[in-house]
Amino acid sequence: MPLWYGGDYNPEQWPEVVWAEDVALMRRAGVTLVTVGVFAWSRLEPSEGRHTFGWLDRVLDLLADGGIRVDLAVPTASPPPWFSLAHPDALTVTRDGVRLTHGSRDTYCVSAPAYRAASLRITRALGERYRDHPALAMWHVHNEYGTPCHCDHAAAAFRTWLRERYGGLDALNDAWTTAFWGQHYSDWAQITPPRATQYLPNPAQALDFRRFVSDEMLAHFREQRDLLRELTPEVPVTTNYVLAGWASIDHWKWSREVDLVAVDHYPSGRGTAAAEQTAFAADLARSWANGRPWLLMEQATGYVTGPRMTAKEPGEIARHSLQHVARGAKGVMFFQWRASLGGAEQWHPGMVPHTGPDSRVFREVCALGEALKRIPPDEPADEPLVEAEVAILWDEEAWWAVQAPGLPSAELDCLAAVEQAHRVLWRQGVTTCFAHPSHDLSAYRAVLVPSLYLISDEAARGLGTYVRGGGTLVVSFFSGIADEHTRIRPGGYPGALREILGVRVEEFRPLADAVTLTDFGVATAWSEVVHLDGAEAVARYPGGGPAVTRRRLGEGTAWYVSTRLGDSGYAGVLARAGLAGSGAPGVEIVRRRDRVFALNHTQDEQPVPVHGTDLISGEPLTGVLNPGQCVVVRAT
Structure with a gap:
């Protein structure tokens, strides 16, 4: 169509x-x-x-x-x-x-x-x-x-949702760690949405409320969708x-x-x-x-x-x-x-x-x-619409959890970390997609995990299986720290991913000033006291502690970046991990089935490895894009 x-x-x-x-x-x-x-x-x-x-x-x-x-x-x-x-x-x-x-x-x-x-x-x-x-x-x-x-209607619906999720108050009290600050609930009627309170709210309660809001709105959508499907199937x-x-x-x-x-x-x-x-x-x-x-x-x-x-x-x-x-x-x-x-x-x-x-x-x-x-429709095909060999893990629940107050640093930003991972690969011409931590990742040659604060035990096991099977995993700081109820995993960071990465982080050390690593340039905002436990140090902090590590596990490799790097430094890590692209910054080349899209976002002429007749203008493309030019050609 x-x-x-x-x-x-x-x-x-x-x-x-x-x-x-x-x-x-x-x-x-x-x-x-x-x-x-x-x-x-x-x-x-x-x-x-x-x-x-x-x-x-x-x-x-x-x-x-x-x-x-x-x-x-x-x-x-x-x-x-x-x-x-x-x-x-x-x-x-x-x-x-x-x-x-x-x-x-x-x-x-x-x-x-x-x-x-x-x-x-x-x-x-x-x-x-x-x-x-x-x-x-x-x-x-x-x-x-x-x-x-956050009204009383929402409170009643929230309690119903919680009953279905946890079954009983004992399970809810455990998941929410209500023993802290005397928040133990003995009756469902005591539970409300996370309204304004004296100091910091319970992070597990806040996260569950956001999950509830998503499900409650989805129920509203389904009611209308089902009615419309009945009338116009x-x-x-x-x-x-x-x-x-x-x-x-x-x-x-x-x-x-x-x-x-x-x-x-x-x-x-x-x-x-x-x-x-x-x-x-x-x-x-x-x-x-x-x-x-x-x-x-x-x-x-x-x-x-x-x-x-x-x-x-x-x-x-x-x-x-x-x-x-x-x-x-x-x-x-x-x-x-x-x-x-x-x-x-x-x-x-x-x-x-x-x-x-x-x-x-x-x-x-x-x-x-x-x-x-002038752009023809897709031909029916079984292959992917757009090919991508690299996946970036994205989980909205982890993003919501990092938006809560009371974290070790106000500089922690899950979305910014995900955007950086995508941006760095885009600048190198590497087409990527996103995946949920629970997805089957075996089709990707590399998976990036930027600041994935929450992760379930099952998803962590899946990442281990992925690496042992030959995948390349690049994990950034503040990942694997907590379970799905925001409870910290004891024994050292990065929690559920320690064994895969071959490191044990003893302590977080947020940075007041930038420091220069032995490789990959300047680090800002965050650092960690990292102990090697099967991994090797690829870059170190000024005091000699490991900053970027690599572990060979089974047929694959797991990288850990324990600090915030600039785009060039992060690109250097990805290049060392085998993810260097060949694109020019500002030039975008994407293959969608049998068509190649080439777009020049710069103000200069740019050479591109694309030849053929532009379907939009009807003019031949001979390997050079004019400033701002967009072309679509048949793949050869």
Whole structure:
């Protein structure tokens, strides 16, 4: 199937006279799919049980007549004002005990019975009305799940979830180490979400609450998904993921439940940094999708993070989009079609900016639509969509645990460590994917473990089996320290990985100042007192203690990096471990089945080992990319 192209379309923000112009401009831009109705609940149901679908009927008919398909949204991320007034107990309560008021989006408690019932009613109404509409291509449930609530509804649901997880209070008290600070629970009614408290919260309780939030929201999604599948069994159902510290969503688990993995991505960097972040997000999405095609549901025609919005440089709209396609996207979408004239995100860029279609941005949007038409669809095949020989372990639960207060250093950052591992390999032209610690890793020649604080016994055994079978393992500091309940593994660090790595860390020594190692350059933020127990030192601290070690185990090799290295130092470790790439920084070459994508993110001409006819321009490529150029050629 050809690539999807389009974005969020919010016709309810505009007078009806604009709609026909929108469809004409969409056709001009090559748009094939739009998301409709994400935040339209108050327009679709202006009072309880009274639906006003006439305007949406006309919008969908216009789109269908224009040959544009619809990703029809179930608008449960933004309950209408009448609902909040009728059910104040369903409004969000913060961990500080403050009940929020209506006036933004996501102001609901996913555990509130009234909210769950209202969600199903609007879902059924939409499903029954549009089940046979020719524009319907996909269902879009909710928007960017992840907002928690700490109210009494959430507390009751949390206790139910805990009963199912632990069975009894003895098991819960053991897992949460409630003997500390006299927190032993003798009745389920004593347990609440981790609300604001005098000092540090219980880290196991906080982690379990984030797990609960993910599962509770997944239950909300499943209820709507199952109803829509009953009404339209042939229409796929999805939701859009967001990778953010506030979003308590286990995307590995969720990806087994959606018909299509769909993600939103807004890079915070500029230039090459944005390209690095885009590749990271795309590889993560493809990995969540188990190597299958996925969808970029949202991006922007400009940068929307930081102190102010700035436009992307000419050509970046296409380069970022083609990065996603190269790494497995079956389409690229934007938020949103027209930039809003009012409202909280009126300065969020659109495919049609405030200045209208006579603009650089819209011209680039049209050029991208034309380019995507020229990229042929994937041929059916059994081999992976994108080949990758190196995996980076990623576990959201470990990331959540490292966000808790009370750790040995405020400098510890699981996500930053994972991003560095991916960034360093990307700069060397090494295509990677992500894997959960519980996955079978035997297909990879190397596995990187950046600051994986939590790990189960089973996953640790799997890593040992992987190395003994011939794999290369590179583990970074603060990995393997705690079990899945955040309980520290006694006997020395790195806990569950000591035997595999052949080291025993006696003590953590956070660094106030940078130090220079005997190899791999400067180390910052963190150091450890490392004792060799089967490994050999490859680099040492100024005092002579091991800093980077290597152990040959069975047919494979396990490396340990006990400090934070700069990108060049970490690249040096990976090169010594046999993971050096041949790419040039800022030049991206990715093979997707029978096509090779080559993208130049630099301002200079770059030689590339790619030859053939560019499918986008029709021009021959003779081994050199112009500044900012993107090409797609048939693999030879």
